[in-house]
Amino acid sequence: MTLEGLAGKFSRYVRSPSTRMAAFVGLLSYLSYAYAHNSWSNPALIGVSLFVGVFLPSYAKLSNKAELWANNRFGFVTGGRLGRFIPQYVFNLAVFWVMLTGGALNRAGMASVGGAFGAALVTTLASQGIQYLGVYLFQRGIGDMNRNVLVGLSINLMLTALATAGVPFARDIFLVIGFGFGAILFGVGLMSDLRSQFAPKGGIGIFFGTFNPFHNTHLAMLKRALEERGLDKIIIHPTLVPRLHAEAFRKRQLRVARLDQGFQIYETTDKADVNVDYFPTGRMFLPPETRKALIELAVAEAGIGNRIEVAFMRETYDTNGFQGVIAAIKKAHPGVRLHGLHGTDLGGMFVRQIYDECGWIYPWRILRRDNVSATAIRRGAKGMTSGVVTDVLAQLSANVPVVVAGGRRFRNDNGVLTEGV
Incomplete structure (x- = not known):
């Protein structure tokens, strides 16, 4: 590919709404955790935020492929949602572990939501629920799909940062939203799978x-x-x-x-x-x-x-x-x-x-x-x-x-x- 072609490809990538959304999420991630945990100059937080800002679109594609593989393999809604949930949970767990080990997070605050394992579980459940909600609203002519998901993820991200810092009201809302979305998301899928088998x-x-x-x-x-x-x-x-x-x-x-x-x-x-x-x-x-x-x-x-x-x-x-x-x-x-x-x-x-x-x-x-x-x-x-x-x-x-x-x-x-x- 010519230098001009590479420049054009890079320009289209930079102009991409998904690229801008990823950059915004990375920046918001840094600001939210830096403010909540007073870790403005922490290298682990800066590194994680940059990684999210650059690789979020690729990560989203991998999540979609994992869900598609599980759907084709098992043919059940619950299987597909687990196929998406597991890699997202592993990713979030790695992020919390890196930030916790790197001193970017308040250990007492993290302990109050179950440590890295608990925080990753709740934020993954909330994130999945918010993504499905954003798509659901878009399909009914409400908003733009990317914008719906971005707004939901932004709220979830800021709430997670405050909750893991031990802020009481944020921690309670964080837990309710996470487990509530999880119960609805997997509950609806399980009921659908049961209807398909016992119709x-x-x-x-x-x-x-x-x-x-x-x-x-x-x-x-x-x-x-x-x-x-x-x-x-x-x-x-x-x-x-x-x-x-x-x-x-x-x-x-x-x-x-x-x-x-x-x-x-x-x-x-x-x-x-x-x-x-x-x-x-x-x-x-x-x-x-x-x-x-x-x-x-x-x-x-x-x-x-x-x-x-x-x-x-x-x-x-x-x-x-x-x-x-x-x-x-x-x-x-x-x-x-x-x-x-x-x-x-x-x-x-x-x-x-x-x-x-x-x-x-x-x-x-x-x-x-x-x-x-x-x-x-x-x-x-x-x-x-x-x-x-x-x-x-x-x-x-x-x-x-x-x-x-x-x-x-x-x-x-x-x-x-x-x-x-």
Whole structure:
């Protein structure tokens, strides 16, 4: 890479909101502990604060990967949250140990909250709870996700500094918030896992996801869930434009670069945050209207179309996301038991979190072990989609003006399928 390229990369890193947030947290960490423990010139505190200020974004990515691994390995919410909790606890324990050994902390104050082990436990529980709360509020259109998390973490950080210094009211609030968040976070996860294992039969299934494109594992999940849970029907609703992407498009951090074989190819702009993964499930997207048509065609070909309803609530989704879609389904089917289908990949567990937030929904999950992947299909893998989906994708790749499949005709406008030609 040229010197100019390195300079541009460094400039984007410095301008990154995540980089600035990390620097702010590092500075706030120093000021909070220096004030509470009167350790303004302590080398251990200065070193820890600098480390946090530089490496916080990388640490956050590692925490996300640990949670994703645990989700895929075990398929339980509790497992995923433990997967995130354990490395965060180890990190916080190391930080407190370094500062305590280096003389940056008041030993009597630390003893009052259980020493390094107790302080790390409580602050990790509070930190995890605050992060989930920040994301929860963002998903409901309240605030910016990074700003929500930053405000919460800042409050937690200052409170921890005062509590570990032995300030009575701060110590009491610190313990209540930490254990309270811990009880809610892991309690909700445990109740969700129990509902998934001991769910009664009967009712309606709901199945959300990108379905980009709809593949054989999706079909297998529908058939198994209908049988195992004795469902009357399953309502599928594809993701339209995820809130993360919608916000990024609004801020001009993302753009559609080109069309490739019917897929819209997203790319980041110079305004994008270099520390944010905008494409956790890939950067190639079929338009929502096309994904809806593929689902309808696939379930009809599989002979289960009479028990599958493909919903497309654009206004509701754009305004309130899948939470709004669930509310609309509950209103249309009052008192009916709902079962939420999902996989254990990143998107599947994200949907599971939405199910848990929206009331007493019984999760039905499948561990992904068959190597069927929408990502692989987008890269050209064959044999992973039903015959009709394979046929439509081939026609989209050829960019024919009219797509004919399953006895239906669609106008093809740069990958957007509209029926009624």
